[in-house]
Amino acid sequence: xxxxxxxxxxxxxxxxxxxxxxxxxxxxxxxxxxxxxxxxxxxxxxxxxxxxxxxxxxxxxxxxxxxxxxxxxxxxxxxxxxxxxxxxxxxxxxxxxxxxxxxxxxxxxxxxxxxxxxxxxxxxxxxxxxxxxxxxxxxxxxxxxxxxxxxxxxxxxxxxxxxxxxxxxxxxxxxxxxxxxxxxxxxxxxxxxxxxxxxxxxxxxxxxxxxxxxxxxx
Numbered sequence: 481x482x483x484x485x486x487x488x489x490x491x492x493x494x495x496x497x498x499x500x501x502x503x504x505x506x507x508x509x510x511x512x513x514x515x516x517x518x519x520x521x522x523x524x525x526x527x528x529x530x531x532x533x534x535x536x537x538x539x540x541x542x543x544x545x546x547x548x549x550x551x552x553x554x555x556x557x558x559x560x561x562x563x564x565x566x567x568x569x570x571x572x573x574x575x576x577x578x579x580x581x582x583x584x585x586x587x588x589x590x591x592x593x594x595x596x597x598x599x600x601x602x603x604x605x606x607x608x609x610x611x612x613x614x615x616x617x618x619x620x621x622x623x624x625x626x627x628x629x630x631x632x633x634x635x636x637x638x639x640x641x642x643x644x645x646x647x648x649x650x651x652x653x654x655x656x657x658x659x660x661x662x663x664x665x666x667x668x669x670x671x672x673x674x675x676x677x678x679x680x681x682x683x684x685x686x687x688x689x690x691x692x693x694x695x696x697x698x
Contacts, residue, residue: 507553507555507668507669507670507671508666508667508668508669509550509552509553509666509667509669510664510665510666510667511547511548511549511550511640511664511665511666511667512547512548512662512664513545513546513547513658513662513663513664513665514546514547514548514588514639515544515545515546515588515589516530516543516544516545516658516662516663517530517543517544517589517595518530518531518535518541518542518543518544519540519541519542519543519544519589519594519595519596520535520536520537520540520541521535521536521537521540522540522591522594524589524590524591524594524595526589528658529567529655529656529657529658530543530655530656530658531543531653531654531655531656532564532574532576532644532653532654532656533572533574533575533576533646533652533653533654534575534646534647534648534649534650534651534652534653535646535650535651535653536650536651537650538646538647538648538649538650538652540596541645541646541650541653542594542595542596542643542644542645542646543576543595543642543643543644543646544589544595544598544641544642544643544644545562545641545642545644545663545665546586546588546589546639546640546641547639547640547641547642547664547665548638548639549637549638549639549640551636552631552636552637552667552669553669553672554635554672555669555670555671555672556669556670557624557627557628557631557667557668557669557670558624558668558669558670559622559624559666559667559668560622560623560624560626560627560628560665560666560667560668561620561621561622561623561624561665561666562578562620562621562623562642562663562664562665563618563619563620563621563663563664563665563666564618564619564621564656564663565616565617565618565619565656565657565661565663566613566614566615566616566617566618566619566654566655566656566657567615567655567656567657568615568655569612569613569614569615570612570613570654570655571610571611571612571613572610572651572652572653572654573608573609573610573648573652574607574608574609574610574652574653574654575607575608575646575647575648575652576606576607576608576644576645576646576647577604577605577606577607577644577645577647578604578605578606578607578621578623578626578642578643578644578645579600579601579603579604579605579626579642579643579645580600580601580623580626580627580629580630580640580641580642580643581598581599581600581601581630581641581642581643582598582599582600582601582629582630582633583598583599583630583634583637583641584630584633584634584636584637584638584639585637585638585639586598586639586640586641595643596643596645598641598643600626600643601625601626601629601630602629603625603626603628603629604625604626605621605622605623605624605625605626607621607644608647608648613654616657616661618661620666623642623665626642627640627642627665627667640665642665
């Protein structure tokens, strides 16, 4: 929760840059959540299971997540994926628009700091599905566009906040776990450019190529 030490605040690095990566490889970083809340109307809920979708007030249904960010790679972002683990088996349609808070240092949510009041990136991800979620299974949502907008504006963010606004009819929501299998944000970046080759001290220098037709020196 936003104000409790019970939330995992550590940042998990899934894979780091390494020498010898091919052009198909990339740096991958997995961020853990600092806060996960739901907004239903003017109420902010932070205890127990959280949900993605809509509550009783579809127009003011929000999921707010804040992920602490380490020193992220400075190369271009390839992809950003929100990973949620189903709390139990459920099958109900979900329709949300996911934007990012337009801030490099997002503040925690609360009764006077609602997710619906945050300035958002113009780019957003639309996630709509009507499928069966199996208990304890992980589900991935592409949020590359809003996360890329944040990194384009703030080169060294301390956190990345995602706001999922419910769309469609009331009570269209799926629950996910917040204990143990917490939500994560997986980021994949381009490889850094290869450094130029360094000359070897003392190495013999190659003779310049001969010029065709040139006369030998007398």
